Structures are given as C-alpha cells and as structure tokens.
Amino acid sequence: MNLRLVDTSLSVNTLRKYGITLLISLIALGLAISLQQWMHGRTMFFLLSAVVISAYFFGISAGVFSALVSVILADYYLNEPLGQIVSTGEDIFFMLTFLVFSLGISWIEESRLRTERAMMASKAQLEVVLDSLDDGVTAQDLKGQTTLVNAAVARILGFPSVEKMMATPLEELQSMFALFNEAGETMPETELPSLAALTKGVGGEVTARLRFLKEGDKERWLTIRSKPVFDKDGKPVLAINVVRDITERYELDTLRRESQERLQKVLDNLAAFVGVLKPDGTLIEANRAALEAANLTADDVYNLPFEKTYWWSHSEAVQAQLRDAINRAARGEIVRYDVQVLVRDRRLITIDFMLAPVMDDAGKVEFLIPSGIDITERVRLTRLLATQRQQLETVLNNVPGIVWEGRGHPAESDHVIDFVSRYAPKILGYSVEEWRTTPGFWQKITQAEDLEGVTEGMRALLANGEPGTLEFRAVARNGEIVPIELHMAALRDADGALIGACGVVMDISTRKLAEEERARSALELARSNEELQQFAYVASHDLQEPLRMITSYLQLVERRYAEQLDDDGREFIGFAVDGASRLKALINDLLAYSRVQSQEKDFALLDVNRIYDQAIKNLEISIEETGAQITHDPLPEVMGGENLLTLLFQNLISNAIKYRREEAPTIHVGCNRQGREWHFTVRDNGVGIEPEYLERIFIIFQRLHSKDEYSGTGIGLAICKKVVERHDGRIWVESTVGQGSTFHFTIPAIRR
Numbered sequence: 026m027n028l029r030l031v032d033t034s035l036s037v038n039t040l041r042k043y044g045i046t047l048l049i050s051l052i053a054l055g056l057a058i059s060l061q062q063w064m065h066g067r068t069m070f071f072l073l074s075a076v077v078i079s080a081y082f083f084g085i086s087a088g089v090f091s092a093l094v095s096v097i098l099a100d101y102y103l104n105e106p107l108g109q110i111v112s113t114g115e116d117i118f119f120m121l122t123f124l125v126f127s128l129g130i131s132w133i134e135e136s137r138l139r140t141e142r143a144m145m146a147s148k149a150q151l152e153v154v155l156d157s158l159d160d161g162v163t164a165q166d167l168k169g170q171t172t173l174v175n176a177a178v179a180r181i182l183g184f185p186s187v188e189k190m191m192a193t194p195l196e197e198l199q200s201m202f203a204l205f206n207e208a209g210e211t212m213p214e215t216e217l218p219s220l221a222a223l224t225k226g227v228g229g230e231v232t233a234r235l236r237f238l239k240e241g242d243k244e245r246w247l248t249i250r251s252k253p254v255f256d257k258d259g260k261p262v263l264a265i266n267v268v269r270d271i272t273e274r275y276e277l278d279t280l281r282r283e284s285q286e287r288l289q290k291v292l293d294n295l296a297a298f299v300g301v302l303k304p305d306g307t308l309i310e311a312n313r314a315a316l317e318a319a320n321l322t323a324d325d326v327y328n329l330p331f332e333k334t335y336w337w338s339h340s341e342a343v344q345a346q347l348r349d350a351i352n353r354a355a356r357g358e359i360v361r362y363d364v365q366v367l368v369r370d371r372r373l374i375t376i377d378f379m380l381a382p383v384m385d386d387a388g389k390v391e392f393l394i395p396s397g398i399d400i401t402e403r404v405r406l407t408r409l410l411a412t413q414r415q416q417l418e419t420v421l422n423n424v425p426g427i428v429w430e431g432r433g434h435p436a437e438s439d440h441v442i443d444f445v446s447r448y449a450p451k452i453l454g455y456s457v458e459e460w461r462t463t464p465g466f467w468q469k470i471t472q473a474e475d476l477e478g479v480t481e482g483m484r485a486l487l488a489n490g491e492p493g494t495l496e497f498r499a500v501a502r503n504g505e506i507v508p509i510e511l512h513m514a515a516l517r518d519a520d521g522a523l524i525g526a527c528g529v530v531m532d533i534s535t536r537k538l539a540e541e542e543r544a545r546s547a548l549e550l551a552r553s554n555e556e557l558q559q560f561a562y563v564a565s566h567d568l569q570e571p572l573r574m575i576t577s578y579l580q581l582v583e584r585r586y587a588e589q590l591d592d593d594g595r596e597f598i599g600f601a602v603d604g605a606s607r608l609k610a611l612i613n614d615l616l617a618y619s620r621v622q623s624q625e626k627d628f629a630l631l632d633v634n635r636i637y638d639q640a641i642k643n644l645e646i647s648i649e650e651t652g653a654q655i656t657h658d659p660l661p662e663v664m665g666g667e668n669l670l671t672l673l674f675q676n677l678i679s680n681a682i683k684y685r686r687e688e689a690p691t692i693h694v695g696c697n698r699q700g701r702e703w704h705f706t707v708r709d710n711g712v713g714i715e716p717e718y719l720e721r722i723f724i725i726f727q728r729l730h731s732k733d734e735y736s737g738t739g740i741g742l743a744i745c746k747k748v749v750e751r752h753d754g755r756i757w758v759e760s761t762v763g764q765g766s767t768f769h770f771t772i773p774a775i776r777r
C-alpha cells in the first residue's frame with residue numbers, strides 16, 4: 026500500500042503559530058525572571074523548554090523563532106548588563122550557543138513531529154481505505170487475537186458497524202454463524218488458511234459457505250485468503266485474512282455450470298451424432314452417441330483433424346469430401362449430404378450429415394458443428410420399397426387383367442384413374458393413356474342398359490367397406506360388348522373418408538360361355554339321370570313279374586314232367602331255374618340301387634349301434650352257417666337314412682363273410698372321430714383284393730370272381746358307394762391278398 030504523507034503542520038494558521046510561540050517564550054522568560062533566585066542561574070531551562078514546546082507543536086520554524094525571541098529577551102533581561110542586547114563577547118557566545126542548541130532540539134522535535142503526524146495520517150488513511158473495501162479484512166496474531174477488522178467484515182456478517190460487531194460476545198457470534206466447506210460439511214478451524222499462514226508462514230485460500238444459523242440457514246459463499254506477515258527474523262507474526270463474498274458470482278457460476286451440464290447431458294443423450302470443430306476442422310468435442318457408436322474415447326479423436334478421425338477412415342474419397350465440406354463451412358456455408366461412416370466392428374452406416382458454422386457477433390466463424398443422424402435403416406427401407414414397388418409393378422403388369430387405381434368415387438364423372446397396368450389394351454382395347462386421361466372412365470365404358478345398376482352397385486359396394494365384385498357389360502373400343510368383372514376396394518384416408526378406389530378388371534366372356542355351357546350340361550345330366558333312374562326302377566320292377574312267371578312255370582314243368590324228361594332235359598331245366606333266380610337277385614339289387622337316390626329324402630339322427638344290430642340280425646343265418654366272429658367299437662350317432670345305412674353295413678359285413686378263406690371269418694367294425702367326421706372301418710381276414718382292383722370294385726357290375734366261386738351281382742359295393750356319397754362321405758378299401766381287407770368310409774359328424 027502506498028500512502029501519501031501529508032504535512033499537516035502547514036494547515037495551522039501561521040500568525041496564530043508565531044503568536045502562540047511568542048506567548049510561550051514570554052511565559053518562559055517571565056518564569057525565568059521570577060524564579061531567578063531559586064534556579065541559581067539555570068534560568069535557561071525555561072527558555073529551552075519554550076523552544077522545545079514550540080518546536081514540538083509547530084515545527085522547526087516556530088522553534089527557531091522561539092529561540093531567537095528567547096535569546097534576545099534573556100540577554101536583555103537576564104544577562105549582565107541587564108537592559109542591553111549583545112553588549113559583550115560573552116553575550117554573543119551565549120546567544121550563539123543557545124541558538125545552535127535550540128536549533129538542534131527544534132530539528133529533532135520537528136522530525137519526530139513529522140513522523141508522528143505521518144504515521145497518524147497513514148493510520149487514518151489506512152482505516153479509510155480498509156473500510157471502503159468490499160472485501161472483508163482481518164488481522165490475527167499468534168495468540169489468535171483479532172487485531173484488525175474492517176467494515177466489510179461487519180457488513181458480510183450482517184452487522185451495521187464494526188463497533189456493534191466487536192461489542193458482541195464471542196459465544197453469541199458462534200451461535201450465529203457456522204462455516205461449511207463446498208461439500209456442505211462443517212469446516213474445522215484447521216482448514217482455515219490463517220492457521221497455515223501463522224504456523225507455516227504460507228498463504229492459502231479456501232471457498233467456504235457461511236451459514237446464518239438464526240436466519241433460516243441462509244447462506245453466503247465466501248473465499249477466505251490468508252497471507253502471513255513476518256517479523257524481522259522471518260517468523261510469521263500476523264495473518265492477514267481477506268474475505269470475499271462471492272455469493273452472487275458463485276450462484277451465477279453454479280447456474281452457468283448447471284446449464285452447461287444440462288446442455289452436455291442433452292448432447293450426450295441425443296441419438297444424433299454431434300460434435301464441435303474449430304474452423305480449421307480440428308475436432309474439439311464429440312457427444313457420447315458419436316463416440317460410443319464407434320467405440321471411441323475422447324482421447325482417440327480430440328484435437329485431430331476431423332477428416333482424419335476413425336469415422337471417416339474407410340475411404341479417401343469420403344475424407345476429401347469432408348475436407349471440402351469443412352472448408353466451405355468455415356466460409357459460412359451450411360453443408361449437408363448423406364454419407365457412409367465407419368462405426369464399431371468396422372461396420373458402415375449411412376448418416377444424414379450436416380456441417381453448420383457458428384458465427385460470433387462480428388460474423389466471424391467461431392466453430393463448426395458437425396451432426397449426423399443414422400439413416401441406414403431408412404435408406405435400406407427406401408431401397409427395399411423401390412425394389413418391392415418394381416416387383417409389384419412387374420407382377421401387376423403381368424396379371425391377366427387390368428389392375429387399376431383411381432381418385433374420387435368411381436361412380437362419379439370426375440373419377441380419374443391414376444394407375445393402370447400394361448395389360449389394359451388387351452381387354453376392351455383402350456390404351457393405358459386413354460384409361461388415365463378420361464375422367465369418369467367407368468361411366469364412359471359401361472353399356473347404357475347396365476349403367477344404372479353399375480352406379481348403384483359401386484355406391485353400395487364402397488359404402489359397405491368390404492372389397493367386392495361387380496359384373497357388367499362394357500363397350501370395347503371397337504364397339505364390341507364385352508362382359509367384364511370388376512373387383513373393387515375403397516381407398517380411404519386416415520379419417521376413413523373415401524379418396525378413391527382400386528381393383529382389377531377381368532374379361533369374363535370365356536368364363537360366361539363356359540358357365541352357360543356347364544349349366545346346360547348339368548341340366549341335361551340331371552334330366553338323363555332322372556330318366557335312367559326311372560328306367561332302372563321301371564325295368565327292375567316290371568321285369569319281376571314276367572320273371573316270377575318264368576320261374577313258376579319252369580318249376581311246374583320240373584314237377585309235372587320230370588318223369589318224361591331225360592337227364593339232359595332235367596339238367597337244362599335246372600340251369601333255367603338257376604338263371605331265373607339269379608336274374609331275380611340281379612333285379613332286386615338293381616331295384617335297391619335305384620332306390621338309394623330316391624329313398625329317405627329327410628335324414629334323422631340315428632344311433633349307429635342300432636343300425637349295426639339290425640344289419641347283424643339280417644345276416645343271422647350266414648353268420649351262424651360260417652361261424653363268423655364279429656366285434657365292434659362303440660358306435661356314434663349320425664344324421665342319416667336308416668334303411669340306407671343298414672344296407673351299407675349289411676353289404677360290407679356280408680361281403681366280409683362271403684369272401685372268406687378256409688377258416689371262420691373274423692370281422693371288426695371300427696369307428697373313430699377324425700376332425701369333422703366319423704371314420705368307420707369294416708375289417709376282415711378274408712381272401713383280400715389285388716391292388717389293381719381296389720377302385721374298380723365300387724363300380725356297378727364289377728366282380729372279381731365268377732358266379733361259381735362266389736355268388737353275387739356286382740352291385741353291392743356300388744350301392745355302398747352311393748349310400749356313403751348321399752351322406753356326404755367317402756369310401757375306399759385297403760387290402761392284402763390272402764390276409765384280408767379293410768373297407769373305410771366316412772360320415773360327417775353332427776355339430777353339437
């Protein structure tokens with residue numbers, strides 16, 4: 026501190042100064058004269074005292090003035106001869122001695138006075154300076170005594186003045202405040218830098234929180250800086266502490282730091298890659314996403330030219346492109362392009378890259394901000410979409426029909442077709458161009474008679490929401506009438522409002538012809554079937570009567586004329602009777618066959634166990650004769666015709682008995698549920714069937730054996746097939762020659 030010393034002696038009024046000096050000198054002279062006898066000639070003591078007092082209070086000039094006055098008056102009043110000034114050499118010597126002596130004393134006094142005044146002034150100035158400081162200043166001696174406190178300390182602590190503060194007892198002070206460190210822990214005195222200053226003679230600084238315990242724990246942030254003051258031996262004797270209230274700055278710093286941290290967090294948690302470059306392209310920051318994507322740490326890439334970092338290391342062309350981008354951005358341009366960058370595991374991803382300059386207020390580029398978003402997936406999807414679109418178009422263009430898409434309601438005249446597949450000209454003959462440039466195309470090509478129906482149909486179909494089909498006649502370009510089928514679906518926006526329609530147009534003329542043809546044949550077939558049935562029934566029914574006549578007359582001849590006939594005649598009649606009875610069987614079977622179609626139009630719920638029992642009962646005789654063993658699974662209930670199903674079981678079981686081997690037949694009727702149908706089996710251990718005949722045996726009159734081996738008409742299985750088919754089932758056979766056969770058939774299960 027550089028304090029200017031001020032000569033305060035000049036401030037005393039000069040006249041008053043010399044007046045007082047004169048007065049002092051006169052008093053001293055008076056005292057000297059009056060006390061002459063007792064002082065034994067040492068009266069000079071008074072005069073010298075006057076000089077000293079004058080010099081002491083008013084400086085050297087006053088001292089000299091006093092000495093002059095004193096020496097003259099003393100010579101005049103005290104030195105012999107009295108009443109004379111400088112009368113003898115002795116007088117001169119006395120005067121000179123006195124003057125020199127006084128001068129010396131005055132000079133000493135003067136300098137002492139000056140020093141003293143200077144010190145006082147300096148102290149006063151120091152106090153002023155100290156008190157005008159914003160920082161608190163205290164001094165502390167080795168005993169821990171506070172020897173100096175300025176006003177700022179009181180202010181920081183919330184006292185109106187130093188005096189008030191000093192008047193507060195220590196205990197009270199301690200109950201008012203507490204110091205904490207930055208982490209919020211109580212700060213022991215040993216942590217204060219004043220201790221180190223006093224004990225070790227080193228300065229130091231701490232940041233502390235001053236808590237006002239009585240004011241709701243209000244806090245202020247302080248820095249406390251201490252410096253030692255050494256004595257002449259270099260030992261620390263005093264610690265000067267400077268306390269600065271940094272609350273505002275600290276809070277500002279905290280705010281700034283927090284905002285910076287927040288920003289950093291935002292950057293680090295962005296999915297996008299973000300960094301900061303110096304204008305020359307040196308990377309000085311990269312966010313976490315960017316670093317982690319490539320498994321890098323800041324040290325790997327910071328302070329490198331950006332284009333030389335890992336991300337760009339896969340291609341020189343990419344590096345050159347980036348360098349160029351940096352140069353452009355450094356000139357203030359925003360550069361943006363899609364580019365591939367290298368990430369972890371040497372994988373390449375595509376990013377939407379942008380390099381943007383950040384300018385200062387003067388418009389100078391301060392930084393460059395590179396950023397990128399991973400668009401690999403988007404790029405892949407776009408490409409995929411393009412390929413798929415192409416594929417789709419290829420497919421659409423190769424559909425043997427016109428695939429179309431249009432805007433607006435297709436029943437309105439402002440409907441415009443946007444897309445039509447290349448097949449367009451092949452049906453109706455209109456070019457792709459004509460389809461796409463003719464508004465209300467559907468109305469234009471619909472045949473006049475069908476127009477109303479088509480319009481209504483379209484409205485109903487699109488209102489309904491489901492895709493649907495309309496058939497109508499269209500007028501081709503060459504005037505020909507072509508039946509077409511229009512498949513159509515509505516196109517709606519996100520709110521469900523109709524924005525258009527799409528679909529496929531097919532030429533159905535061939536199908537129409539075929540359909541007509543089919544309908545015609547079906548009708549004919551039904552008619553001829555009917556006729557055939559009628560014929561079979563009539564034939565078999567009407568044939569029975571003459572056959573009965575033939576048989577009975579043959580039997581009459583046999584009975585009556587057997588005696589007259591020779592052996593041959595009897596044998597021939599035997600053949601004729603046999604033929605007639607076989608014809609009877611045939612006619613019966615044929616009748617049964619023809620009845621399958623007409624019998625039992627309404628099916629009922631039947632217990633198959635009962636059907637089975639009936640069939641067995643009908644076969645009682647042959648079962649007994651052959652000793653057949655017949656077993657069965659529990660049988661279900663089905664919807665069917667009672668007589669028909671009895672006939673079915675009866676035929677299959679009787680075949681199983683008939684086509685037996687030497688041993689007694691063993692037959693099992695099985696049944697299990699398979700999905701929506703019952704699966705029945707009739708298994709025997711009979712002669713079996715050659716594989717090539719497995720299908721033929723179900724055809725009417727197809728037999729594998731001669732009438733001599735096994736009697737039969739070849740109608741039984743044909744009847745079975747017909748019965749099963751009338752019940753919406755299937756019938757087939759599996760067989761091994763010499764081991765046996767299994768006949769399978771299905772009947773739909775009733776839905777419960």
Ligand code: ADP
Nearest residue numbers: 680681684722728729730737738739740741742
């Ligand atoms: P048929 O009146 O001749 O028995 P079917 O239509 O009932 O007429 O049978 C046709 C042919 O199928 C029979 O001639 C026989 O050769 C063969 N067949 C039918 N059932 C069996 C069976 N269980 N085992 C072996 N062959 C059989």
